[in-house]
Amino acid sequence: MNYKQQELEENLTSLIDGEYIAPNLREELLNRLDSNTELRVAHTIQTATKNILINRKDALSINAPLDIQMAIQRNLANEELMNSEEHSSTFKQTFYNAYNAILAIFLKPVIAFPLGIIIGISGYLLYNQSPNNSDAFSYVNITHNGNDNLCFQAYNNFHSLEQGNLSLQKVTQNKEELSRFFKEKGVNYPVFYPEIDAELQGGVVSEYKGVKLAHFVFKAGDKFVYMYEVPNQMIENHNLNINPKAIEIVNKADWYWEKEKGSNNTMVLWRLKSNMCSIVTNLRIDQLSALIHVKES
Amino acid sequence: MNTLSVLEIDKFALTNEEINLDTHSKVQSNTLMNSSQSKQALFEQEALPHMNALYSFAVRLCRDRDDASDLLQETFLKGYRFFDKFESGTNCKAWLFRILKNTYINQYRKDKKEPDTVEYDTIEEFYDLIRSESSESTDLQKRIFDNLLDDEISIALDSLPESFRTAIILCDLEGMTYEEISEILECPIGTVRSRLHRARNILASKLIKYAKNRGYDTHQYEQ
Incomplete structure (x- = not known):
């Protein structure tokens, strides 16, 4: 088999697989299939082998076991959880930095003293005006509409x-x-x-x-x-x-x-x-x- | 509560409006969570449907189901971690196959002792067998290949050198184009074509041998 023949046979593979080949090469391949025995043999082998795999695709396929599918879902859920925790700790750090900056301002005596008086008076007024101060924060009502879930x-x-x-x-x-x-x-x-x-x-x-x-x-x-x-x-x-x-x-x-x-x-x-x-x-x-x-x- | 006794059915009422459960209906206010949730949803939508095809490919690559299971899990984890690098709307299947193949090469193949060489002698021998005969592919298929057992075809496929095995699986079992295969295997399209051509020749020679060993008449394909 010389190189030319090898090249022709490989292009024949492209033809069988429905891949693009140059029009002139395609025409030459089709013409030679009638006269070139080796090319015809190659066509026979390539086509029959491709077809047997396509026909047996279902039998040759191997489905992922359910426990592996479950493990993958668990891994993804864990990954998601870790991401959320990372985001959460980043948020906490940002919040903490901002809190410290604000605290530094309010701890200055010129602001802290009048602010303390205002907070004390406000707290006293709110406590006395609340109709049911003991129950105000005892129950948080979360609505769920999933009774048929x-x-x-x-x-x-x-x-x-x-x-x-x-x-x-x-x-x-x-x-x-x-x-x-x-x-x-x-x-x-x-x-x-x-x-x-x-x-x-x-x-x-x-x-x-x-x-x-x-x-x-x-x-x-x-x-x-x-x-x-x-x-x-x-x-x-x-x-x-x-x-x-x-x-x-x-x-x-x-x-x-x-x-x-x-x-x-x-x-x-x-x-x-x-x-x-x-x-x-x-x-x-x-x-x-x-x-x-x-x-x- | 270590033991359970028989009590009334009504105790097991299913309408528990007063019980507050934070399971499904709570709206996530954190935008970061929302974006990551949509990432997860998109990944599940795009990637999970390819799980069986990837596992099948992994088993054929590793030739060991435990390794294939680990490889599959690792592929999905990597896929998820780098999903923001994946361009939505492009070929997710090919992208995952490429991750799987690279993971296999980096972590699993190094332990396998496999000479990745072409069995040229086998090809030539087979060509010599059928060169002078003028037989149609449908004839070869009906007379010989269709009588083979699935296991025989599977064993023959697994026995191909890795570079040929991957090309033929991606093309003929997964139905991928040469362009997709060249992206997954990271080689030129011409190399894909060449590997497919050789892979089918070797596979055909192995299948003919199986048929002959089982007593099927292969003389039409022999000199």
């Missing part, structure tokens, strides 16, 4: 569980027995159990918008792992809602992980066959993800 409900239920305000209706470590209990209590969708390294404690049935829903409680060591499992249809019909951002992540990456703000609780959301599941626990994200396996039973 699955995650919101899951958090609340977990809090109730932790505080001892709810207890199991069925205490069992047997999955079949618990499934039978759910069925008897009117849960009319199939319930599935995740593969989780935690001991089943039992379950509870609740009713929401006329639908009986299944709740599971597991224990990992001395930590509760609460799981709320609802049919996907309830989400699709908007009988129950999920934060659009969270559902978008579940759609893309199968799992949505979250650390509850202001606490050490962790929430994970994912689809288990025909159901949507949410686990809430006071384990850390890495601890919880280590417990959950990708298969379900």
